[in-house]
Each structure stands twice: as C-alpha cells, then as structure tokens.
Amino acid sequence: MEEDQSIYIYNVYQTQSHYHYSMMNKIRNCQKEFQARVKKFSKLSIQTSIDYSQYAFSKQLIKYKIYNRKEKSLEELSKKFVSCLIDYDEKIICLDQITEELGVERRRIYDIINILESLQVVKRKCKNKYCWSGFKTIYQTIEQYANKQSDLDLTTHKREKSLEVLSAGFIKLFMQQKSIWTLEEAAKYLGNEVDQNKLKTKVRRLYDIANVLKSIGLIKKTHLTSSKKPAFQWVGKEGLKLFYQNLKQREMKNQTQQIKENIAIIPTPQIQNVNKPDSFNSYNQYVGKCIDMLIQQQLNDRKQQTEQKIKEQNQNQVSVITPKLRKTYTIIPPRVTTPKKVLSNTPKKNQSNSHTPNNNKTVVGSLIGKFNQNL
DNA sequence: GAATCCCGCCAGCGT
DNA sequence: ACGCTGGCGGGATTC
Numbered sequence: 001m002e003e004d005q006s007i008y009i010y011n012v013y014q015t016q017s018h019y020h021y022s023m024m025n026k027i028r029n030c031q032k033e034f035q036a037r038v039k040k041f042s043k044l045s046i047q048t049s050i051d052y053s054q055y056a057f058s059k060q061l062i063k064y065k066i067y068n069r070k071e072k073s074l075e076e077l078s079k080k081f082v083s084c085l086i087d088y089d090e091k092i093i094c095l096d097q098i099t100e101e102l103g104v105e106r107r108r109i110y111d112i113i114n115i116l117e118s119l120q121v122v123k124r125k126c127k128n129k130y131c132w133s134g135f136k137t138i139y140q141t142i143e144q145y146a147n148k149q150s151d152l153d154l155t156t157h158k159r160e161k162s163l164e165v166l167s168a169g170f171i172k173l174f175m176q177q178k179s180i181w182t183l184e185e186a187a188k189y190l191g192n193e194v195d196q197n198k199l200k201t202k203v204r205r206l207y208d209i210a211n212v213l214k215s216i217g218l219i220k221k222t223h224l225t226s227s228k229k230p231a232f233q234w235v236g237k238e239g240l241k242l243f244y245q246n247l248k249q250r251e252m253k254n255q256t257q258q259i260k261e262n263i264a265i266i267p268t269p270q271i272q273n274v275n276k277p278d279s280f281n282s283y284n285q286y287v288g289k290c291i292d293m294l295i296q297q298q299l300n301d302r303k304q305q306t307e308q309k310i311k312e313q314n315q316n317q318v319s320v321i322t323p324k325l326r327k328t329y330t331i332i333p334p335r336v337t338t339p340k341k342v343l344s345n346t347p348k349k350n351q352s353n354s355h356t357p358n359n360n361k362t363v364v365g366s367l368i369g370k371f372n373q374n375l
Numbered sequence: 376g377a378a379t380c381c382c383g384c385c386a387g388c389g390t
Numbered sequence: 391a392c393g394c395t396g397g398c399g400g401g402a403t404t405c
Contacts, residue, residue: 124395
C-alpha cells in the first residue's frame, strides 16, 4: 500500500474583494516559491506532492474547489452558528470566541444573533456575551407567535428598525396572515414605506432574515404559482425538526468518516521569530517560512513513523502495513493590514469600529477563484 | 436585467 | 474617549 505523501496546507487569508486583482501576481509568485521549496525537499527521498484540495493555483494543477459565495452566506454561517450550540440547553455565547471559531467577521455574527433574538433563543447578557437558551426555545416562541393574543412585545427594548423587530414582524406575517410571501410584498406590509430606496433597503434586510430562518428550516424558498415570482414559504416545526435530524445525521457520518480516513489534526506550528507581514510584500516570505516549517515537521513525522515501523517489525517479525495517514496542517495567517478603499476620499474617522475578524480564516480560495477566471 | 446578498462604513450609544 | 453594536446601502455575484 502506498502511503499518502501529500502535504495538505489549508492556507487561509482574509478576502478583500478589491484586492483580487493586485493579489494575482503575489499568488503566482507564492506558488512558484512553494513548488521550488517542495522540489528542494523532494530530493530527500520524500516525494511531496501538493494538494490544494480547497484551492489551487492553475487549471492544470488543481484539484479544485472554487470559492463560492454560498459558503460565506448568512445561511451557511447561521447553520454553523446554530450547530455549535444545538447540543446545549443553555450556554453563554462569547462573541469573540464564536467569531474566532467560525472564522468570520464580528459584524456577521451580530446579524445572526439579532435575527435569532426574534426567536428568543438568543438574548444579550452584557457586553460581548449572549445567552443561548436551547433549540427547543424556538418551538416555544413559534407557539407564541401563532397565538395572536400573546403578542410578543419585542419593540419595547429594541429600536423599531432593528433586525430583531423586523424579523419578528416577518414571522408574524407567516403565522398570522398567510404562508407564502415575496420579500417585496412583506416589506411593503411591514411598515408603510413609500420611498423606493427605503423599501429596497428593507427588502435587503428581509433577505438577511429569510436566509437565517431558512438555515434552520423555518421557511423555504418557493415561487408564487400565479406570477412565478420568488417567494418564501413557512415550514415551521417540521422544518426545525428536519434541520435537527439532518444535522445529527451529518455529525454521525462525519465521525465515522473521520475514523475511516484516520485524519490527524496537527496543531498549527507556531511561527516565532518571524516578522509577521504587515503588507503583502512580505507575504511570500512569511508563507515561505511557514512552508519550510511544515515540511520540516512532516519530515520529522515521517522519520518518527519509519522508526516506529522498524521497531514494530523487529519486535513482531511481521510486516506491518501502516494505515494511510493523512495529516492536515494549518497555517494560521497573519493579520494583513488592508488599505481602505481608494475611492473614498474622506479620511477614516474611527479605526476602532471596523469589524476586522480576530482571525482571518477565509480565503485564498476566493482570490484564486478570480485568478483562474483571468488565466 | 433582475434577484440576491456580501461587505464594511460609520453613527450611536453604553461604559 | 473608547469600542461594542447594528443600521444601512453600494456594488458584486448569481440567476
């Protein structure tokens, strides 16, 4: 049986769309450097192939997983968010922590939380802390919405235009009026906007809300039979149940899969004494050093494995076939300072309120998606 | 061209 | 002052 000689590097960077184009050369260089290094090491009887299973650099090389927008959508994010919490009856959510865990901008977590607040499954505790009160809470809240008498009063503590209030209104529409709505129709019904721009904004927000509600199965996408217009349909408890079941099923599948593949997750090597790049100029250098370390680490691993194998063979006098061992290495990317849009002439007033993620989890993939398009 | 919605600016508010 | 929160709309992406 041949051993898997690949290094899997999930190299992750924050995406900045206006950077796509200026980044292309950097990526190209980085790729070359990477290959050169790998070649250098391959002399040492390690045949190292590169597997960019998530993103790769050219059409020839790629086992290619294109960046797609869906992976970063509120719907997916919300799914992940809820998945993290679904096993808890009660849990304090630390915003920093969940932000890091999901590798996403803080701002997006607010969106999800605000919408989930309308289902009363999440409540703000204090700065940075929210409280998750169990998935079953959603069932109870729906009951309350269905009951027109017990009018959920969310408006007292929230601004009228908040996502929470809008979301609550949207849910009420489904539960108390009819089960299918187009977003435009709902936007008009929820408040009496005359201004077209304001209406457009409200529709945008309803998209956000719809995506979160959809993520947990409460509503689903559909079309009006009459006009064929896209719309959303209430699914309710059945949908929630299905969401839960699917999640559990997937979890189980993943577990068995993981055992089968024998994936070892190796902690990120700490890159010390290396200046973290403050610009993309030093990006190559940094990544290069990371790669060196990873390769070194893999060499060590392999040495150990071989020694172990020999030891066992000597002991047992029986040949041992080691299972295919795939290791996933991760480079935690450095924080890259990102110049703000050149277009805007107004100087930035307040740096502190940007929602820069704590770790830049995403995505060279997106950059590379662009890169490939432009080959 | 319409539908969709990611992204991040920046105001507002609590501490 | 500071930084958390979240309203908002530009414009990219997908249909």
